[in-house]
Amino acid sequence: MEVVLEGLQQALWLILRRDPAVVEITLRTLQVSGTATLISLLLGVPLGTALALGRFPGRRLVVSLVNTGMGLPPVVVGLFVALMLWRSGPLGRLGLIYTPLAMVIAQAVIAAPIVAGVSLAAIQQLDPRLHLQLLGLGASRGQLVLVLWWEARRSLLAAAMAGFGGAISEVGASMMVGGNIVGQTRVLTTATVLETSKGNFDLAMALGLILLLLAYLVTLAMTWLQQSGRTG
Amino acid sequence: MSKSVLSLRDVRVEYGGRSVLEVPALDVCSGEVLAVIGPNGAGKSTLLQVMAGLRSPGAGVLRFRGQTVRPGDLGYRRRIALVLQDPMLLDASVLTNVTLGLRFRRWPRRKAVGRAMGWLERLGVAHLAHRSARTLSGGEAQRVSLARALVLEPELLLLDEPFSALDAPTRAALLDDLQGLLRETRTTTVFVTHDQDEALRLGDRIAVLLGGRLRQLDVPERVFAAPADAEVAAFVGMETILTGRVVAVENGMALVQVGSQRVEVPVTAGMRPAGPEPVPPLQEGSEVLLGIRPEDVTLAPGETPLLPSSARNRFRGRVTRVVPQGRLYHVTVACGFPLVAVVTPRSVRELALREGREVVVAFKATAVHVIRR
Secondary structure, eight states, X not given: OHHHHHHHHHHHHHHHHTOHHHHHHHHHHHHXXXXXXXXXXXXXXXXXXXXXXXXXXXXXXXXXXXXXHTTOOHHHHHHHHHHHHSTTSTTGGGOOTTSHHHHHHHHHHHHHHHHHHHXXXXXXXXXXHHHHHHHTTTOOHHXXXXXXXXXTHHHHHHHHHHHHHHHHTOOHHHHHHHOOOXXXXXXXXXXXXXXXXXXXXXXXXXXXXXXHHHHHHHHHHHHHHHHTTOOO | OOOEEEEEEEEEEEETTEEEEEEEEEEXXXXXXXEEEOOTTSSHHHHHHHHTXXXXXXXEEEEETTEEOOTTOHHHHTTEEEEOSSOOOOSSBHHHHHHHHHHHTTOOHHHHHHHHHHXXXXXXXXXXXXXXXXXXXXXXXHHHHHXXXXXXXXXXXXXXXXXXXXXXXXXXXXXXXXXXXXXXXXXXXXXXXXXXXXXHHHOSEEEEEETTEEEEEEOHHHHHHSOSSHHHHHHHOOOEEEEEEEEEEETTEEEEEETTEEEEEETTTTOOSSOSSOOOOOOTXXXXXXXXXXXGOEEEETTSOOOOOSOOEEEEEEEEEEEXXXXXXXXXXXXXXXXXXXXXXHHHHHTTXXXXXXXXXXXOXXXXXXXEO
């Protein structure tokens, strides 16, 4: 219990003091996971929508792959992305390994199936008669999708929250493709792992608490958006 | 007949290898309200979806003003409007919902809002414009749904049982208003319902759909008075439908001139149960349709004197037709107008009912089903 209290104390201290190293790590965490979430939304929402509305052979197979992807082990993703980006790998010439962009890619790969899976369920949950009604009022295919997204907006925000949660809490892949380099690719999760392995439990605890707080604040903002204008 | 707006030829829809809709020929004419009636599962909604271009028929053609409509045709869909049984409003303000179709058609917002307000006004729900659609009652929501379709001023309005989810007074009030609006705008309309009253109220013509087949298409009087076959007769139930006009009102009773006879009905007949604006009682000059169920008509031998009775309507007539139907007989009597009675085989024997037999027919004033036109 002492460690927890000390960690809490140190976390408050680090926050109040605006420790430059901690501020830098926190901002990078937000930047990397935020960008990854954005990319996962751009990929996942259209994919989920297409799977919810489309009728094509092999649809069930793709849906099952997406659902499996929702529980993709980050270590496997890290390994795969690392192999791709490795200097001698197929995308090695881009020189992305051990850069924040590599972490963005890994986290986006982890979050995209989560976003796609939740979006798929969200769109499928809408009354199918709503499609008929909208088409019967003269909606084009694109307009239909936009209105369906509007109707499912609360669930889509839940998809964004789940995706962000998947990205920000991930450590294995970030470590493998980012390398946990001070001032370059160190984020809250990788720093926590490092401090724990060094036995600096109070600092690790502090970083962990900051991570929790960060995740909570971002989710709180999205929740506020999600629940506004709700009438019952 | 006026110009055909929408025509279906040899349309066939199959589902799971079973034919669910077969319409050899059906035309919707300019300015008319075509009521499609049939029991649940008769294929009414399927027919409407085909008409809306939302469901492709396996075979056959759909033509709109002479042009073939391909399923999903956006140009065609933007000339029509569809209203479903459930209002299917978006989780947004009433105004946003009503302007939706205009926004699909890329109307500027300001212009769309202006027109939407006009239609909300005409449907008596302008005060709800800024409310969230999720807070509306069933009747309000259906009015908004109608406004959302009518605001498009469609060349063809398709209504799929728009009233069946509403309670009786709400339904009656909305039916009145819709009847007025359709008459005023002369919007060509296809109105699907399982309710014969609604069909009679709104329909210029009635199409009867049973088991996915179009069984009869005619003016209401003939569909009810001369059903195409026994199944249609069994579905419509009411076999005598008379057009008349109220010629006198006295002691709470209205006298309706029908052919050469006068039929007595209560002045309160056809009033809605308890709407916000009750319909006034029948007045001299009111145009009405009278429906008389065959089981409400009694027959007596022609020698019977016309004694006073609680059956206010008694006429002398002559049997023109006796048709067995199941275990009963349907007897048509000419008594100034054709009237159908249903009787048991025993009555047929005892009264010696056959063509040419003189009879006295009677039915109570309260047994007459009055539909205001």
